[in-house]
Amino acid sequence: MNIPHKPVLLNEVLEVFAELKEWVFVDATLGYGGHSEAILSAHPNIELIGVDRDDEAIAFSSERLKKFGDRVKIIKSDFASALAKIDTSNIVGILADIGVSSLQLDKRERGFSFESETLDMRMDSSQEFSAYDVVNGYSENELERIIRVYGEDRFSKKIASLIVKRRKESKFTTAKELSALIGANFKGGKINPATLTFQAIRIEVNSELEQLENFLENVKNLSQNGKILGIISFHSLEDRIVKTAFKEWSRSCICPPEAYRCTCGNNNELGDIITKKPLIASDTELRTNPRARSAKLRAFKFAGNS
Numbered sequence: 001m002n003i004p005h006k007p008v009l010l011n012e013v014l015e016v017f018a019e020l021k022e023w024v025f026v027d028a029t030l031g032y033g034g035h036s037e038a039i040l041s042a043h044p045n046i047e048l049i050g051v052d053r054d055d056e057a058i059a060f061s062s063e064r065l066k067k068f069g070d071r072v073k074i075i076k077s078d079f080a081s082a083l084a085k086i087d088t089s090n091i092v093g094i095l096a097d098i099g100v101s102s103l104q105l106d107k108r109e110r111g112f113s114f115e116s117e118t119l120d121m122r123m124d125s126s127q128e129f130s131a132y133d134v135v136n137g138y139s140e141n142e143l144e145r146i147i148r149v150y151g152e153d154r155f156s157k158k159i160a161s162l163i164v165k166r167r168k169e170s171k172f173t174t175a176k177e178l179s180a181l182i183g184a185n186f187k188g189g190k191i192n193p194a195t196l197t198f199q200a201i202r203i204e205v206n207s208e209l210e211q212l213e214n215f216l217e218n219v220k221n222l223s224q225n226g227k228i229l230g231i232i233s234f235h236s237l238e239d240r241i242v243k244t245a246f247k248e249w250s251r252s253c254i255c256p257p258e259a260y261r262c263t264c265g266n267n268n269e270l271g272d273i274i275t276k277k278p279l280i281a282s283d284t285e286l287r288t289n290p291r292a293r294s295a296k297l298r299a300f301k302f303a304g305n306s
């Protein structure tokens with residue numbers, strides 16, 4: 001089997017979930033099944049529910065994980081709403097390795113890469129809204145906002161203005177046209193000058209930050225039975241959301257900072273942060289998988305007995 005995606009931080013993921021013995025593990029971003037396969041192999045009494053919104057990823061992983069028989073159930077869903085579709089009573093571990101897979105990035109027709117002949121970027125190909133609608137339909141202000149906020153690109157104003165000016169002549173139909181336009185107006189350093197704009201459009205098309213926020217809220221509201229949650233993120237916006245949520249969940253006092261004295265009972269913590277600092281890729285991993293360079297794993301253990 002030619003596997004198109006190398007799982008990042010695999011040893012670190014196995015370490016975070018090492019104590020699991022039985023019941024159900026949810027891989028909320030099944031992708032190409034690398035993390036799932038390792039978890040299933042390391043924990044022979046664990047059953048796994050794999051979730052993804054990408055049909056190609058689901059087809060691939062279904063085949064890859066067939067050898068584990070009925071220990072594996074796979075559902076197509078976005079991860080924010082997935083927990084409402086499954087029996088959550090016996091979940092002991094949840095992993096989300098958010099972001100795009102290598103196959104999504106590399107397969108040109110998916111529209112994520114600078115050379116793509118389409119303007120798509122949908123993780124779920126049954127969704128109607130795509131990069132085409134963002135690039136050709138958003139106002140200059142909306143474009144500027146997403147490039148600034150989701151791309152954190154200091155040239156957001158100029159890029160938005162270039163896009164709007166160019167599309168008055170003819171609409172964009174490929175990602176290649178968009179990267180060429182940005183490339184013609186900005187010097188590339190180490191990274192392609194269109195990188196942050198592409199990141200911003202991808203986040204917008206797939207509602208990536210809302211997905212993460214809603215997912216965290218849904219996990220928080222599950223019954224707390226000692227389950228472990230691990231999240232791998234790839235850029236600072238996502239990592240900030242995870243870090244803030246974990247910090248909030250671990251606070252025992254939830255009184256407003258201006259409160260004169262504590263009135264909340266001072267026992268509101270939901271559990272403990274396992275990773276005081278995020279785990280990052282080792283030099284050895286980076287040598288074989290440069291895409292792990294921005295990956296950060298944070299983990300939280302909810303209170304209660306698993």
Ligand SMILES: C[S@@+](CC[C@H](N)C(=O)[O-])C[C@H]1O[C@@H](n2cnc3c(N)ncnc32)[C@H](O)[C@@H]1O
Binds near residue numbers: 006032054077102
């Ligand atoms: C980085 S890959 C995961 C790779 C996987 N851990 C492996 O070992 O092969 C991310 C996957 O998550 C999926 N994904 C991203 N955001 C999602 C969301 N909100 N809901 C469901 N799937 C999502 C993508 O379609 C992609 O297949």
